[in-house]
Amino acid sequence: MTEDLPSPALLPSGLSDLLPPEAAREAALVEAMLAVFAGHGYERVKPPLLEFEDSLLAGSGAAVAEQTFRLMDPGSHRMMGLRADTTPQVARIAATRLADVPRPLRLSYSGQVLRVQGNQLAPERQIPQAGIELIGADSAEADAEVALLGVEALAAVGIGSPSLDITLPTMAPALLDAAGVQGDLRRRLARALDRKDAAAVAELAAIAGPPAIGLAALLTAAGPADRALEALREAELPPEARAIADNAAAIVAAIRARAPALRITLDPVEFRGLQYHVGVAFTLYGPGNTGELARGGRYRSGEEPATGMTLYPDAVRRAAPATPAAPRVFIPLGADPAAAARLRAQGFITVAALSAADTPRQLRCGHILRGHDAAPIEEIA
Amino acid sequence: MTEDLPSPALLPSGLSDLLPPEAAREAALVEAMLAVFAGHGYERVKPPLLEFEDSLLAGSGAAVAEQTFRLMDPGSHRMMGLRADTTPQVARIAATRLADVPRPLRLSYSGQVLRVQGNQLAPERQIPQAGIELIGADSAEADAEVALLGVEALAAVGIGSPSLDITLPTMAPALLDAAGVQGDLRRRLARALDRKDAAAVAELAAIAGPPAIGLAALLTAAGPADRALEALREAELPPEARAIADNAAAIVAAIRARAPALRITLDPVEFRGLQYHVGVAFTLYGPGNTGELARGGRYRSGEEPATGMTLYPDAVRRAAPATPAAPRVFIPLGADPAAAARLRAQGFITVAALSAADTPRQLRCGHILRGHDAAPIEEIA
Structure with a gap:
């Protein structure tokens, strides 16, 4: 090169080039994971990167509305959005073009999503996703299948011994509802739970009254799933919270039946997970300090019960062992x-x-x- | 589904969902083609979907400037573009982050591009691309390698017997330059060549004078490469046009040496091809009426000579034989x-x-x- 201008190398923050050999590794990892999904009957769909914002931001899409780039369609003069998540598009496809396919419907996808802004912990604004959606099944077996497919996909790319973190994002709201906790007290309790501030949770829950009092005990129950499930069994829970706990126990049992050695943790009152989760939420971590490799959980796909998992190929690539280059x-x-x-x-x-x-x-x-x-x-x- | 709202199924024109089994077929075809490229030393890069428009529209990117969606970057307040072609991004990577890698540099890519508008013949606004760029080599062997890799990639997905159409987009301008044809006469000749109107070309070329007179003969020489090359050998060509013809002959000879049975056609005065081609341009067609499966040719990658090929996975998918589904x-x-x-x-x-x-x-x-x-x-x- 005769000139060495630095400026063309500058990409917008959060957007980057993947160079050799990493770009090839990422593509190979994605296809290996999608092959695992295909082996279990998950059929691939490919929605477009852009679609009208009305459909893109419907249902679970509302959770990423603020993170969605908008563009004017010069043909229709309607606003389009660049997808910030793939799940709402798969829900649209399931509800319309695949409405007549018998349920449960197993779909998979891979592709890029774009976000308006990154944050300090996750600066990336273009994020590859590879995932599955299981639509029209509400059994514990369905959640177990999806969680185990995440584990199997990671194993296929050389990431053994992951850990599965389960949260119950509806548990804390159910306890607060049962206690009739509203307004400022509810917000303070939610914040204390979010910070895992046991002292503040205990103090505020005592003000809130009986069914909320359990929150402090459940906060400390977080950890290995068996111990957390035992704490849930022993807790005095109002009916809705009891149903959530029983469902969690059934899902853990279904997972254990097929993967007895899998490390499972359960945090009953954490409400991390995407905003649209209505049942259990899953996070998969690799061994060591890999960060989140996948997230999933139960949601509503239009009018249907659904459960799904998104793997993050960029995080998976950083966590997966390198493969030797061919000579x-x-x-x-x-x-x-x-x-x-x-x-x-x-x-x-x-x-x-x-x-x-x-x-x-x-x-x-x-x-x-x-x-x-x-x-x-x-x-x- | 309890409701059947038609509206969520409506996508913007030119944007569509790929459903089972076609989405899986497209992904498999892309990976099979990229595996062919990797076998020949082409290393994969993955530029982002979005980048600053200054770099995206530089060089060969200018050819797709009008077709590029623009977005404001809320962080930097600079304009970004959604890529409408991948080649300008690969050129940027080659000139900056891979500037120190010895040449020739062999790179491959796959991904989506977006266009502001489709047209009647090609309504799609999201187009998958899978391609190669060979940067820093200007020999006929380099062009032959790229053309033959397109052929080999198609063979890998079951498309045998393609036909390679070669055009020389600089030939007609070289003849018009040598004849000193400018202004209105040049525009009329270009239009007549574009329409392949032999009578009009002959009439206008006669007005233009000697070196342009050859245009009419070269127009009718289009067809099987051997016949067209013979017409070029026999034509009286000014030096620049002679060099273009000799280069075409050398490239065809290099291709023939490795693929004697390949069907090659040559149209010396067609100037189809992308606007940025500076030497031969290639188009690959499958057997039957498949439409264009790939396009490529010689261009400038920043300051460097380069040649490349883009395969169109959507067209390739329609042309490739179906693979039986697993039971x-x-x-x-x-x-x-x-x-x-x-x-x-x-x-x-x-x-x-x-x-x-x-x-x-x-x-x-x-x-x-x-x-x-x-x-x-x-x-x-």
């Missing part, structure tokens, strides 16, 4: 193309000289085609 | 998960019952798990 073989000018083709069939990458000036070193080749074979080049660094 | 096996409630896993390893799709109400018919399964095997269900339609 590169230099193909001299005028060499037999069939010999190069045979090497590719054996798993080599062949890089052809395009002029007499091209050298193996310049083309980053550690091997050279000699006769029918790839001979190592000793002098290559 | 779906119903897994009854409570069945051994290991038995289902063994069936998946054998290539079956397993679809688990999630409640006692789920039936094989409803889950579109032609088989059912019996013991360790997938038993066909006779009564399934």
